[in-house]
Amino acid sequence: MNVLVVGAGIAGAVTARRLAEENGHHVLIVEKRDHIGGYCYDYRSEEGILVHKYGPHIFRTQSKKVWDYLSRFTQWHDYQHKVLANVNGHFYPMPINLDTVNRFLGTNYSSKEAEEFFARSRTASGTIHSVKDVIESQIGPEFYHAFFEGYTEKQWGAPCEQLPAEIVARIPIRSGRDDRYFIHKYQAMPKDGYTQMIRRILDHPNIHVLLNTDYRQIKDLGGFSHIYCSAPIDEYYDYRYGRLPYRGVRFEFFTLPCKQYQPVAVVNYPNNYDYTRITEFKHFYINNTKNTVIAKEYPGGGTLEPSYPIPTEENKELYQKYSRLADEATTFIGRLGEYRYYSIDQIVESILGMELV
Numbered sequence: 308m309n310v311l312v313v314g315a316g317i318a319g320a321v322t323a324r325r326l327a328e329e330n331g332h333h334v335l336i337v338e339k340r341d342h343i344g345g346y347c348y349d350y351r352s353e354e355g356i357l358v359h360k361y362g363p364h365i366f367r368t369q370s371k372k373v374w375d376y377l378s379r380f381t382q383w384h385d386y387q388h389k390v391l392a393n394v395n396g397h398f399y400p401m402p403i404n405l406d407t408v409n410r411f412l413g414t415n416y417s418s419k420e421a422e423e424f425f426a427r428s429r430t431a432s433g434t435i436h437s438v439k440d441v442i443e444s445q446i447g448p449e450f451y452h453a454f455f456e457g458y459t460e461k462q463w464g465a466p467c468e469q470l471p472a473e474i475v476a477r478i479p480i481r482s483g484r485d486d487r488y489f490i491h492k493y494q495a496m497p498k499d500g501y502t503q504m505i506r507r508i509l510d511h512p513n514i515h516v517l518l519n520t521d522y523r524q525i526k527d528l529g530g531f532s533h534i535y536c537s538a539p540i541d542e543y544y545d546y547r548y549g550r551l552p553y554r555g556v557r558f559e560f561f562t563l564p565c566k567q568y569q570p571v572a573v574v575n576y577p578n579n580y581d582y583t584r585i586t587e588f589k590h591f592y593i594n595n596t597k598n599t600v601i602a603k604e605y606p607g608g609g610t611l612e613p614s615y616p617i618p619t620e621e622n623k624e625l626y627q628k629y630s631r632l633a634d635e636a637t638t639f640i641g642r643l644g645e646y647r648y649y650s651i652d653q654i655v656e657s658i659l660g661m662e663l664v
């Protein structure tokens with residue numbers, strides 16, 4: 308084995324495959340968990356429902372290159388993701404579209420009238436400091452309070468007025484009635500699940516996977532000509548500059564004796580309960596099972612691993628400090644190695660574009 312890859316998530320798997328297939332390397336992957344797949348890991352419930360252990364993962368991409376690459380390792384199940392927000396007991400499409408506006412306001416606006424409504428409601432964009440400023444400057448206070456304030460405060464455990472503006476992205480608003488959560492050209496679920504897809508990526512005679520192994524158990528890291536590491540970069544350097552902060556999530560799974568629990572795969576609960584959203588997994592595929600499996604998602608605490616990097620300037624600088632420690636024989640990859648939020652397709656795209664040893 309001449310190259311070491313740390314972590315058998317999608318980043319480690321695609322890196323290993325390229326190293327083996329394109330450059331003829333012999334690759335050892337060490338994975339501290341007892342399974343491959345990383346955060347994309349899924350497994351079948353007793354009745355065969357594919358359950359995503361680390362939260363709902365919906366594949367989407369605009370990149371034909373990524374789609375074609377992954378299609379070598381999986382067939383696809385057509386799936387268009389839909390999300391509803393439960394506000395005071397009523398369901399509203401998310402992201403906000405024309406139906407959200409009309410149902411919430413009790414109006415019958417056309418697209419143009421809805422746009423005019425938001426133009427009137429937006430708060431004047433003076434200096435933007437907080438999450439509240441960002442969102443209100445885009446959609447006004449009424450929709451901010453109903454759909455975003457409580458959700459964001461639950462996620463971050465702090466009032467939106469105190470949360471820095473950079474942690475929130477632009478709020479999408481659809482002028483029409485398209486109620487799909489994503490509008491990417493390619494959108495689907497791997498036919499047999501993510502774990503099977505990743506298993507096939509790793510299925511190459513030059514790739515050897517060692518589960519239940521922390522890379523720190525491998526005594527001679529210097530015995531490899533190169534290391535690709537998708538484990539946390541701060542951990543790799545023994546947290547010498549302190550920890551890179553993450554927002555955590557935690558899931559509670561339930562098998563319920565009903566055919567269907569909710570109308571779509573994901574329902575957000577911005578204002579009630581302690582959980583932020585509920586996922587019902589059987590919506591991702593066709594499942595005529597008697598029971599259903601749901602997961603309630605709670606912010607922070609008890610998380611198995613850091614979930615979402617927090618993209619403040621301070622944290623980015625701390626990451627840069629760590630990345631300057633890397634020598635020529637070490638490359639950090641993926642969401643933990645690069646400390647950035649990557650969707651699955653973005654990871655694959657970045658690794659396909661990387662020059663490898």
Ligand SMILES: Cc1cc2nc3c(=O)[nH]c(=O)nc-3n(C[C@H](O)[C@H](O)[C@H](O)COP(=O)(O)OP(=O)(O)OC[C@H]3O[C@@H](n4cnc5c(N)ncnc54)[C@H](O)[C@@H]3O)c2cc1C
Pocket residue numbers: 313314315316317318319337338339340343344345346347361362363364365366367520521522523537538539556614615640641642643649650651652654
């Ligand atoms: C809650 C949540 C929902 C998401 N939903 C979506 C979605 O709907 N669609 C989408 O495209 N993306 C989604 N993502 C993003 C997606 O999970 C990531 O893009 C992807 O899984 C990251 O792959 P990775 O290989 O970089 O990291 P990981 O999957 O985390 O893999 C890193 C691997 O390294 C291993 N490791 C860590 N430390 C060590 C060590 N010391 N020794 C050995 N191994 C180690 C870990 O066990 C892990 O298996 C979501 C992310 C989160 C947090």
